[in-house]
Amino acid sequence: MAKMTYIKAITSGLDQVLNDDPKTLIFGEDVGKNGGVFRTTVGLQDKYGEDRVFDTPLAESGILGLAIGLSLTGWRPIPEIQFMGFTFEAMDGIVGQLARDHYRFGGQKKFPVTIRTPFGGGTHTAEMHSDNLENYFVSTPGLRVVTPANPYDAKGLIISAVESDDPVLFMENLKLYRSMKDEVPDDKYTVPLDSAKVVREGSDITLVAYSAEVNEALSAADALAKDNISAEVIDLRSLSPIDTDTVFASIDKTHKVVIVQEAQRMAGVGAIVASDIAEEKIMSLDAPIGRVAAPDSVYPFAQAEGDWIPNADDIEAKAREIVNY
Amino acid sequence: MANGSKQIVDFAKIKATMADPYKHPVQVIDREGKVVDPDTLAKYSDDQLVDFMKKMVWERTLHEQTMNFSRQGRLGFYAPTAGEEASEMGSVTAFKEQDFLLPAYRDLPQMIQHGASVAKGFLWSKGHIQGNQYDNPNMIFPQIIIGAQYVETAGVALGIQKNGDKDRVAFVYTGDGGTSQGDWYEGINFTSAYQAPAVFFVQNNGWAISVPRRKQTAAETLAQKAVAMGVPSVQVDGMDIVAVHEVAKEAREFAAAGNGPVVIETLTYRYGAHSSAGDDPSRYRTKEEEKPWFDADPLIRMRKVLTDKKLWSQDQEDKLVEEYKDEFKNAMKEAEAAPAQKVSDFLKWTYDVPTPAVKKQIAEFEAKESK
Numbered sequence: 001m002a003k004m005t006y007i008k009a010i011t012s013g014l015d016q017v018l019n020d021d022p023k024t025l026i027f028g029e030d031v032g033k034n035g036g037v038f039r040t041t042v043g044l045q046d047k048y049g050e051d052r053v054f055d056t057p058l059a060e061s062g063i064l065g066l067a068i069g070l071s072l073t074g075w076r077p078i079p080e081i082q083f084m085g086f087t088f089e090a091m092d093g094i095v096g097q098l099a100r101d102h103y104r105f106g107g108q109k110k111f112p113v114t115i116r117t118p119f120g121g122g123t124h125t126a127e128m129h130s131d132n133l134e135n136y137f138v139s140t141p142g143l144r145v146v147t148p149a150n151p152y153d154a155k156g157l158i159i160s161a162v163e164s165d166d167p168v169l170f171m172e173n174l175k176l177y178r179s180m181k182d183e184v185p186d187d188k189y190t191v192p193l194d195s196a197k198v199v200r201e202g203s204d205i206t207l208v209a210y211s212a213e214v215n216e217a218l219s220a221a222d223a224l225a226k227d228n229i230s231a232e233v234i235d236l237r238s239l240s241p242i243d244t245d246t247v248f249a250s251i252d253k254t255h256k257v258v259i260v261q262e263a264q265r266m267a268g269v270g271a272i273v274a275s276d277i278a279e280e281k282i283m284s285l286d287a288p289i290g291r292v293a294a295p296d297s298v299y300p301f302a303q304a305e306g307d308w309i310p311n312a313d314d315i316e317a318k319a320r321e322i323v324n325y
Numbered sequence: 326m327a328n329g330s331k332q333i334v335d336f337a338k339i340k341a342t343m344a345d346p347y348k349h350p351v352q353v354i355d356r357e358g359k360v361v362d363p364d365t366l367a368k369y370s371d372d373q374l375v376d377f378m379k380k381m382v383w384e385r386t387l388h389e390q391t392m393n394f395s396r397q398g399r400l401g402f403y404a405p406t407a408g409e410e411a412s413e414m415g416s417v418t419a420f421k422e423q424d425f426l427l428p429a430y431r432d433l434p435q436m437i438q439h440g441a442s443v444a445k446g447f448l449w450s451k452g453h454i455q456g457n458q459y460d461n462p463n464m465i466f467p468q469i470i471i472g473a474q475y476v477e478t479a480g481v482a483l484g485i486q487k488n489g490d491k492d493r494v495a496f497v498y499t500g501d502g503g504t505s506q507g508d509w510y511e512g513i514n515f516t517s518a519y520q521a522p523a524v525f526f527v528q529n530n531g532w533a534i535s536v537p538r539r540k541q542t543a544a545e546t547l548a549q550k551a552v553a554m555g556v557p558s559v560q561v562d563g564m565d566i567v568a569v570h571e572v573a574k575e576a577r578e579f580a581a582a583g584n585g586p587v588v589i590e591t592l593t594y595r596y597g598a599h600s601s602a603g604d605d606p607s608r609y610r611t612k613e614e615e616k617p618w619f620d621a622d623p624l625i626r627m628r629k630v631l632t633d634k635k636l637w638s639q640d641q642e643d644k645l646v647e648e649y650k651d652e653f654k655n656a657m658k659e660a661e662a663a664p665a666q667k668v669s670d671f672l673k674w675t676y677d678v679p680t681p682a683v684k685k686q687i688a689e690f691e692a693k694e695s696k
Binding site: 025051056057059061062064065066067068069070071072073074075077092093096097102103104105106107108110141142144164165166194240241243244245 | 425454455457458465466470473475476477478479480481482483484485487488495507508511512514515518670671673674675676677678680681682683
């Protein structure tokens with residue numbers, strides 16, 4: 001077992017699936033010789049050859065077309081969209097075609113595509129590089145959406161995503177790429193695609209978060225603990241489907257909940273979780289559902305990111321408000 | 326710039342001549358039914374020529390019968406094909422069963438020829454899952470998003486190349502309007518970048534619903550657009566089935582031999598409306614425009630060639646039409662006998678492994694459906 005960054009854990013998982021299944025293919029802009037603009041696929045072309053790990057022309061819709069056509073001819077494609085903001089160029093490929101194709105064949109053909117794409121704020125990128133666009137994809141039947149919050153889950157989830165015969169959108173958080181290290185097994189292991197995880201146990205309030213906001217929620221839980229408020233923190237890991245069982249079990253214990261997301265508040269994952277809770281668990285709550293999310297502006301210009309992205313202080317304040325309701 | 330100084334680039338000349346290599350449509354039989362390329366015609370046996378004619382009569386009869394069915398409310402969305410028989414039958418017959426076809430919605434006749442049954446074609450139009458499932462697995466259902474079939478063709482062609490299949494290509498259709506889509510360029514360019522085996526057809530039938538070909542682009546031909554992707558291309562008289570077939574066959578051989586893709590622009594005409602939903606062409610085009618195309622009809626000229634060779638008679642054609650009508654009426658009965666669809670099945674097919682919420686909904690619908 002070695003200490004690994006989030007990005008190295010993804011590379012390790014990709015190495016594993018390329019090794020295990022000769023039908024897997026990695027392709028996208030700069031993923032070959034350069035190993036990706038973040039070095040996620042570094043070394044893989046040297047190890048597996050240009051037939052398996054290759055660059056594409058610079059066109060995202062074409063990349064999704066390749067993925068669908070390669071699925072139709074028996075391959076297991078792992079395309080990369082260089083930044084999540086560029087998925088708009090591939091929206092028909094992802095939402096209009098890929099997500100619907102298994103259904104459209106009545107299950108007779110499989111489309112085992114894993115789309116990797118980096119996203120998330122806090123690294124002062126150019127416009128359209130940081131946006132949290134998961135809300136567009138979690139409302140798409142036929143598509144799974146997962147996003148790891150730590151290196152261990154990153155490797156286990158990328159392997160599960162590639163091995164799944166469903167199309168999966170695998171969101172990699174830019175800020176997490178190199179900011180944290182975990183013990184990550186060298187050997188193969190998987191993390192289930194549709195399960196949330198309790199990452200900190202607590203009894204007074206449940207904090208539901210995903211991706212980089214999990215770390216913010218954990219910091220908030222530390223701060224709350226100083227005042228003897230015991231917060232349970234859940235990492236959703238899967239945004240479609242959402243593992244409501246894990247969320248509901250926690251609410252049955254704490255009777256209070258705050259839902260956290262980096263994305264804008266409007267019509268997002270947090271709203272889905274809140275409505276599921278309202279529908280099934282309202283009698284178990286003894287305070288209103290709390291939400292922490294970015295404001296409903298367009299993603300901010302990079303210099304102002306710090307004022308816009310919800311942080312541990314915001315979560316702590318909302319949790320105190322709900323606990324003291 | 327000083328007066329009279331010489332320009333270093335003659336843009337006007339470039340513009341005036343750039344279409345020159347592309348505007349000579351390949352033709353074997355002209356619009357009067359005269360054989361203008363006897364050497365190419367001589368490559369075809371009498372049986373083959375008669376078979377071409379039969380296939381065009383089949384497609385024309387299919388068109389007429391589907392328009393009847395549409396009026397009777399027995400079909401859903403259906404794109405009329407009259408006028409495009411030479412372009413569609415001439416091209417599809419140049420391909421082999423193992424070739425992968427990615428059709429658009431006006432390409433049901435080619436799909437049926439490639440291994441979907443007539444009943445499957447009708448079921449697709451009527452909105453039934455069985456219309457998306459074919460005996461020949463080398464085919465996808467008709468694409469509705471114009472251009473999507475072009476980028477997917479790039480993936481199929483690359484998959485064929487990676488599988489090491491030698492005598493196999495992907496082939497795909499769109500119309501003149503389709504060449505304006507970004508996906509059209511991306512699909513051809515990706516295929517070219519990987520030198521993968523595909524043949525891209527553009528059936529230029531003059532109209533994208535109500536927008537004429539000239540408003541799609543200032544390019545004089547659509548074939549010339551392929552040069553930007555490093556792909557060889559040609560215009561062919563799309564009302565001449567022998568010319569279309571010969572060009573398609575050579576394109577297939579070129580692509581299958583590992584030379585990369587080919588683009589073929591067939592010059593044809595959509596006699597009727599865009600769709601059976603009933604847009605009225607008289608709102609956007611004139612009878613004067615239509616007449617020369619009707620006169621160039623692919624069946625008229627082939628009929629003349631075959632009649633001159635004493636290989637065809639009106640009597641024979643009338644009998645065939647009746648046979649085909651029966652075939653289509655039986656296919657409609659078969660389509661109408663397809664079992665009712667279930668929402669629980671739709672839910673089962675949405676994911677390979679249903680999500681917990683979908684599982685719950687499957688159970689709910691199954692309970693309703695069993696009542």
